[in-house]
Amino acid sequence: MLEIVLLGLNHKTAPVALRECLAFSPGETSVVLRAFQELPVISEAVLVSTCNRVEILMATEDKAHAVRTAKRFLSEFKKLPASEFEKSLYIYKGDDAVRHMFRVASSLDSMVVGEPQILGQIKEAYKLATLKKTSGVILNKLFHRTFFVAKRVRNETGIGDHAVSISYAAIELGRKIFGAFEEKKVLLIGAGEMAELAVEHLIRNKAGDILVANRTFENGVKLAKRFKGEAIRFEEIADSLPRVDIVISSTGSPDYVVTREQVKAIIRRRRNRPIFFIDIAVPRDIDPEINRLTNSYVYDIDDLKGVIDESIENRKKEAIKGERIVDEAVIGFRQWYDNLDVVPTIVALRNKMDGIAKAEIKKTLNSLKHLSDDDRQAITRMTSAMINKILHDPTLLLKSNGYHQNKSGYLDITRKLFKLDE
Amino acid sequence: MLSTAGYIAYLFLQKNYLQQTGFYLISAGFLCHTAWIGYGFVQSGHFPVDNLHQTLSIAGWTIAGVFLLFHYGFHLKILGIFAAPLVTLIMVIASRLPSAPHKADSILNSIWLVAHVITIFMGEASFALACGVGFLYLVQEHTIKSKNHGFFFKRLPSLELLDTTGYACIVAGFTMLTLGLVTGFIYAKSVWGRFWSWDPKEVWSGITWLLYAALLHQRLTVGWRGRRAAIMAIIGFAVILFTFFGVNFLLQGHHGGFTKL
Numbered sequence: 001m002l003e004i005v006l007l008g009l010n011h012k013t014a015p016v017a018l019r020e021c022l023a024f025s026p027g028e029t030s031v032v033l034r035a036f037q038e039l040p041v042i043s044e045a046v047l048v049s050t051c052n053r054v055e056i057l058m059a060t061e062d063k064a065h066a067v068r069t070a071k072r073f074l075s076e077f078k079k080l081p082a083s084e085f086e087k088s089l090y091i092y093k094g095d096d097a098v099r100h101m102f103r104v105a106s107s108l109d110s111m112v113v114g115e116p117q118i119l120g121q122i123k124e125a126y127k128l129a130t131l132k133k134t135s136g137v138i139l140n141k142l143f144h145r146t147f148f149v150a151k152r153v154r155n156e157t158g159i160g161d162h163a164v165s166i167s168y169a170a171i172e173l174g175r176k177i178f179g180a181f182e183e184k185k186v187l188l189i190g191a192g193e194m195a196e197l198a199v200e201h202l203i204r205n206k207a208g209d210i211l212v213a214n215r216t217f218e219n220g221v222k223l224a225k226r227f228k229g230e231a232i233r234f235e236e237i238a239d240s241l242p243r244v245d246i247v248i249s250s251t252g253s254p255d256y257v258v259t260r261e262q263v264k265a266i267i268r269r270r271r272n273r274p275i276f277f278i279d280i281a282v283p284r285d286i287d288p289e290i291n292r293l294t295n296s297y298v299y300d301i302d303d304l305k306g307v308i309d310e311s312i313e314n315r316k317k318e319a320i321k322g323e324r325i326v327d328e329a330v331i332g333f334r335q336w337y338d339n340l341d342v343v344p345t346i347v348a349l350r351n352k353m354d355g356i357a358k359a360e361i362k363k364t365l366n367s368l369k370h371l372s373d374d375d376r377q378a379i380t381r382m383t384s385a386m387i388n389k390i391l392h393d394p395t396l397l398l399k400s401n402g403y404h405q406n407k408s409g410y411l412d413i414t415r416k417l418f419k420l421d422e
Numbered sequence: 423m424l425s426t427a428g429y430i431a432y433l434f435l436q437k438n439y440l441q442q443t444g445f446y447l448i449s450a451g452f453l454c455h456t457a458w459i460g461y462g463f464v465q466s467g468h469f470p471v472d473n474l475h476q477t478l479s480i481a482g483w484t485i486a487g488v489f490l491l492f493h494y495g496f497h498l499k500i501l502g503i504f505a506a507p508l509v510t511l512i513m514v515i516a517s518r519l520p521s522a523p524h525k526a527d528s529i530l531n532s533i534w535l536v537a538h539v540i541t542i543f544m545g546e547a548s549f550a551l552a553c554g555v556g557f558l559y560l561v562q563e564h565t566i567k568s569k570n571h572g573f574f575f576k577r578l579p580s581l582e583l584l585d586t587t588g589y590a591c592i593v594a595g596f597t598m599l600t601l602g603l604v605t606g607f608i609y610a611k612s613v614w615g616r617f618w619s620w621d622p623k624e625v626w627s628g629i630t631w632l633l634y635a636a637l638l639h640q641r642l643t644v645g646w647r648g649r650r651a652a653i654m655a656i657i658g659f660a661v662i663l664f665t666f667f668g669v670n671f672l673l674q675g676h677h678g679g680f681t682k683l
């Protein structure tokens with residue numbers, strides 16, 4: 001009977017330097033999978049490698065042997081003595097391996113709980129394994145279940161609901177002020193990764209014109225071109241305030257770039273339309289006093305971090321629900337797996353045949369009232385003998401040990417052919 | 423009918439799970455109420471606004487109706503937590519009051535009076551909702567400004583949606599109030615021969631009208647929106663409440679009959 005073994009390491013067990021050493025590119029992954037295919041002890045294999053984790057999933061007859069082989073292979077392939085990484089490795093078997101896989105794909109085990117990329121990465125890894133034909137009945141089933149569980153966790157819990165990046169948190173706040181960003185004009189002061197990311201989020205949300213102000217006008221022009229916006233001079237910021245709705249600021253200026261007086265002066269000209277300042281700079285660019293003016297909202301980097309901390313707390317709460325879904329799914333998988341064993345399959349097959357025979361005999365005998373008891377018994381005996389003869393060869397095949405590699409495959413097909421899983 | 427109203431409030435307070443149910447219940451309650459009022463109309467032969475019980479009952483009915491209309495137009499589900507308890511409260515008060523009708527007054531039998539009452543009530547119901555929206559606006563604004571995102575932040579809609587809804591409520595309310603005043607004038611002319619008789623109710627209605635007119639004017643000219651508009655909507659509704667109850671109880675006038683106990 002094939003069993004599932006998983007060995008791997010992740011951001012919790014291994015420092016980034018080690019993870020770098022053991023990461024596999026898609027090309028390398030193919031090589032590894034092909035090499036595993038050659039090894040008789042590993043019947044099925046899938047390798048997942050991301051920047052935060054390496055997971056090797058195997059289906060094998062001999063767990064200890066498979067683990068040893070995989071370790072040795074890792075060490076040879078990456079030219080790293082096993083002692084270097086052995087301490088960081090975790091090894092899960094059976095249900096634990098299944099649970100680990102479900103948790104990883106549902107992003108319950110991620111560095112940022114609820115981040116959505118991991119599922120895509122696992123799908124890629126599985127696709128590669130199916131292309132190389134290293135995934136068989138057991139791992140196929142496991143991965144299909146995994147995708148299903150991950151989707152369920154995402155849909156039924158709020159694990160992905162709360163913004164956990166600065167730029168995204170800012171956008172979510174803006175949504176609470178403006179509702180939608182259509183036709184909302186954006187002013188970007190300065191430059192910087194987070195600020196630019198926020199502008200990109202806004203553009204994706206159909207924001208209106210983008211203005212870019214930079215101390216060096218040329219840089220502003222370059223950035224404006226990227227956002228298909230308009231560059232303005234740094235001195236023009238105050239003049240542009242009446243026509244923008246969202247101001248994202250990220251400069252190295254030691255003083256406030258936008259002052260309370262400037263904003264106070266334009267509130268009336270804006271006809272009180274709300275204006276939202278996102279201040280990502282340290283030291284701050286936007287006078288925090290502006291937040292006290294009517295219809296003006298200021299969030300600085302600490303405020304946004306506060307929002308994110310709240311989100312992470314919320315996600316952790318949601319993760320508990322996710323764990324419950326995972327636990328349920330592990331039990332479901334265990335049932336499927338147990339049924340793959342030879343004896344239950346043969347028993348189920350027999351029961352099904354006996355059931356059909358019994359029903360048919362009853363039907364037939366009901367219309368043949370003239371038969372004696374002996375005749376009836378003879379018919380019953382005949383059907384039993386037929387069932388025995390029919391099932392003889394299939395049972396022998398399933399019980400034989402000559403089909404190691406594919407036993408679970410035969411069992412699976414048998415269960416499907418006769419619909420034994422209902 | 424009253425028990426439905428009670429349920430509605432209960433359900434709406436936990437609206438995150440039960441908003442849908444609450445909405446259907448308030449719709450059902452509204453329909454029952456409509457039938458009940460129609461029955462009263464047929465039985466007494468005139469619009470049932472003889473005493474405070476009936477007047478309040480009509481007020482509850484119109485608020486529910488206007489709420490359903492706005493819900494349909496803006497999908498602002500959260501408003502239910504304001505509207506449903508308000509309707510319930512009004513209905514509960516109404517049920518505590520004696521419901522025996524006073525002798526029917528012949529002057530109450532006029533199409534202009536019916537129009538006057540209906541439009542005024544619809545206007546006031548809209549203003550009630552505007553007040554509710556204004557209140558929600560202030561709560562949401564406070565959560566955003568104080569950067570302390572608690573219970574309400576997730577549940578309340580965006581400021582802009584609240585603001586536009588409040589504005590729409592006030593425009594609708596103002597239109598209805600204007601129509602109500604005009605029909606009132608016409609009716610007064612037909613009964614007493616004059617449009618305006620300096621009745622305290624009339625004076626206070628005039629004040630209310632001017633207040634909302636000012637609010638709308640400011641919004642259109644200098645763009646009074648957001649916080650200030652929300653506060654004004656709340657003040658406006660307070661004045662309406664005074665016009666509705668205060669004037670009848672504290673001052674004398676020919677509108678007194680509607681709130682007779």
